[in-house]
Structure formats: C-alpha cells, structure tokens
Amino acid sequence: MLSTDQLINDCVLFQSVTPDEMEELFYYSEREEFSEGTRILDEGNSTRYLWIIQSGSCEVRKKLSNGSEKALAQLNPYAIFGEMSFFKPAPHSASVVALTDVGTVRIPGREFDQMLKKGAKGAQKVVFNTVRIMSDRLRMMDTWTAEMVESCGSHTKNAEWHDFRSKLYSDWQF
Numbered sequence: 001m002l003s004t005d006q007l008i009n010d011c012v013l014f015q016s017v018t019p020d021e022m023e024e025l026f027y028y029s030e031r032e033e034f035s036e037g038t039r040i041l042d043e044g045n046s047t048r049y050l051w052i053i054q055s056g057s058c059e060v061r062k063k064l065s066n067g068s069e070k071a072l073a074q075l076n077p078y079a080i081f082g083e084m085s086f087f088k089p090a091p092h093s094a095s096v097v098a099l100t101d102v103g104t105v106r107i108p109g110r111e112f113d114q115m116l117k118k119g120a121k122g123a124q125k126v127v128f129n130t131v132r133i134m135s136d137r138l139r140m141m142d143t144w145t146a147e148m149v150e151s152c153g154s155h156t157k158n159a160e161w162h163d164f165r166s167k168l169y170s171d172w173q174f
Contacts, residue, residue, distance in 0.1 A: 007022070007052065007054070007105075008022055010078050011052060011078040012078070012129055012132065012133055013050075013052060013078075013080050013126060013129050013130065013133065014125075014126070014129070015125070015129050016125055016129075017122050017125050017126070018121075018122070020122075021120070021121055021122025021125065024115070024120060024122055025107065025115075025122045025123065025126065026105070028107065028108065028111035028112070028115065029105050029106065029107050029108075030105070030106050030108065031054075031103070031104070031105055031106075032103075032104050032106060033101065033102065033103050033104070034056075034098040034101070034102045034104070035098065035101055036098055036099065036100050036101055036102075037097065037098060038097070038098045038102075039095055039096070040058065040081075040096045040097065040098060040102070040104070041081065041082060041092050041094075041095055041096040042092065042095050043061075043062065043063050043091070043092050043093065043094050044063075044091045045091060045092055046085060046089065046090065046091045046092065047082070047085065047092075048085060048086055048089055048108065048110070049082050049086060049106040049107065049108055049109065050080060050082055050083055050086040050106065050107040050109075050112070050126075050130070051080060051081045051082045051096075051104050051106045052078070052079075052080050052104060052106070052107075053075055053076065053077050053078065053079050053080075053081075053102060053103075053104055054077060054104060054105055055077055055101075055102065055103040056077070056098060056099070056100040056102035056103060057074055057075060057076045057077075057098075057099045057100050057102070058074070058075045058079075058081070058096050058097060058098055058099055058102055059071050059073070059074055059075070059096070059097050059099050060072045060073045060074075060081065060094050060095070060096055061094060061095045061096075061097060062093075062094045062095075063095075069095065072094060074099065075096070080130070080133060081096050082096075082106075083130050083133070083134060084134075086109055086112075087127075087130065089109070107126075112126075
C-alpha cells in the first residue's frame with residue numbers, strides 16, 4: 001500500500017490537501033483490498049463512495065447492447081473512480097474490475113457530506129480537485145468522440161455531433 005504522504009504528493013485528488021486535512025479525510029475513509037478479477041463496481045448498481053487506488057490496477061468496462069463489455073480505461077495507483085455517483089447519486093455508468101490484486105481507500109458519501117456541511121477544507125479541496133479530474137476526462141472524451149465522428153466521414157453524423165455538443169454546452173439543464 002502507498003503511504004499517506006505518497007497520496008498527498010502524487011494523487012491529483014489530494015493536491016493542496018494538508019497532512020491535517022488528509023488525516024480528517026482518512027478518519028472517515030475505509031481501506032479495502034480486492035483480488036484479481038473482482039468486480040468492485042457493477043454498472044447499474046448504486047453506491048456512494050469515492051474510490052482511490054493505492055496499489056494494483058483496475059479496468060473500467062461498459063456494457064454494450066449485445067450484452068458484452070467494452071474496456072474503456074485502465075486505472076492505476078492514484079487514480080479515482082466512482083466520482084459520478086458520489087457527487088450525483090445515480091446508478092454507476094460503468095463497471096470497475098480488478099486486473100490485479102488491488103488496494104483501495106474509499107470515502108463514504110454520507111461522511112463526506114457531513115464534512116462539507118461543517119466546512120472541512122480538505123473535503124472542499126477534494127471537490128475542487130475532482131472537478132479538475134472530471135474536466136480532463138471530459139476533454140479527452142470530447143476529443144475522442146469528435147475524432148470518431150469525423151472518421152466515419154458522414155456529413156449527417158458530423159451535423160448530429162455538432163448539434164449534440166451545442167445542446168450539451170448550452171441548452172441542457174442539470
């Protein structure tokens with residue numbers, strides 16, 4: 001397992017979090033280990049945890065319409081997952097499976113909400129840093145999707161993509 005100092009120094013989620021703030025965050029956190037092949041999160045289920053990988057690696061998988069799964073990403077130490085359902089409770093949009101033996105720290109949503117209500121600076125920094133992580137992921141997804149649409153060569157698909165992006169960034173209410 002990685003040390004708390006390593007997480008503070010190397011995990012973007014904890015950027016600018018002080019050792020005292022980290023101690024408070026870890027007071028409410030839970031450590032959990034998973035064997036290779038274990039499904040940590042299942043698409044469609046709902047849990048409110050923010051997961052941080054301390055050791056090992058996981059794969060994010062998405063169910064396809066034919067029932068199979070497609071690997072979307074590999075997550076390694078310092079990566080986070082579960083953030084979408086953590087900040088806006090909803091069923092998980094993908095599954096996470098341990099590719100190796102994995103050590104994690106998870107922050108329960110209820111305790112995190114209490115920390116935010118009492119004004120805990122560490123929790124506020126985690127929210128800010130999660131927004132940064134999600135923005136980076138959305139930027140990568142935007143680029144990937146645009147390249148995919150452009151590569152299909154269809155004028156109709158390109159128009160649909162541009163219409164979707166316009167609605168996503170200006171019209172939709174969340």
